[in-house]
Amino acid sequence: MFYISILLQLLLSAAVASVSVSYNPKSICVLERSSVDFKCTFDYPYYSTLETTKWFKPEADQKQDGTQVGISVYHSNTAEIHQLYKNRTAYANQDRNCSLQLHNVSKNDNGMYFFRFEYSYRGKYTGLGGIHLSVAVLPFRVTVKTQKENGHIHEGDSVTLTCGTENCTPKQKLFAWFKNQRLIPEATDIEFRISSVSHHDFGNYSCALKNSSSTSADEILLDIKYSPKNVEIAVLPSGKIREGNSLTLICMSNANPSVTNYSWFLIKEANVSHIGFHREFFIKAASQKDDGQYFCIAKNDIKTKN
Structure with missing residues (x-):
């Protein structure tokens, strides 16, 4: 009698230990309108008969831990499948393989998914933990990250552009940048x-995505601040300057933000004179007194350049 009791305890322990569900991975991110695979294996007592298998999603007002059975995403009795998931699933239907494929996912499919099975002798088991599905909603968006607190980007700064979507972004994909x-x-x-x-x-x-036409809806401007560059002077009209003619000197540069201050100087006989402070310097009637070397200084909020 003692040996029978021990044997029954061992059989009971083995039966309990063999009831399990394993999910892999526990969290998935996929693009909307694509398909997703819920990888799943399960086990139940060898002497039992499998009666019901189902995948369910807890409703919004229920606990999201699998303790409350929600709407049926898949059910071995097809009549039990919720209308939202009709003709959208493919169950592995293999011994101890509970994997499920869900097609044409949308934003409404975000949430937790659990596998549950019932077997003979009133056995019921839900695989806790579940799988969390996040659906990446297009279009793609670009975000800019820099170490500067004020957000302004200057030459020499390190910048990271990230391609993302609403909810999540599939990281295993290849991307294209433009x-x-x-x-x-x-x-x-x-x-x-x-x-x-x-x-x-x-x-x-x-x-x-690489080899895809799904670009971001709006381009983002990488606005880099820099001091004036390529400062040059243009002379109008060009060519030889005759005495009595008028001419205009124009100070040109490339800068961001734009140049806010210009200064004109004339070097003559080793003397430097400040002669103007506008982008254009106008000489009404050229004469010998205007002979000399001219240069301009362009200044923005960052630096000056001549």
């Missing part, structure tokens, strides 16, 4: 890093 609608061939990750930006990086950026 600057002013032209492909950046070397950029294929979810992030595009520029370790030291220059004024050449100024422009509009967007992203998409």
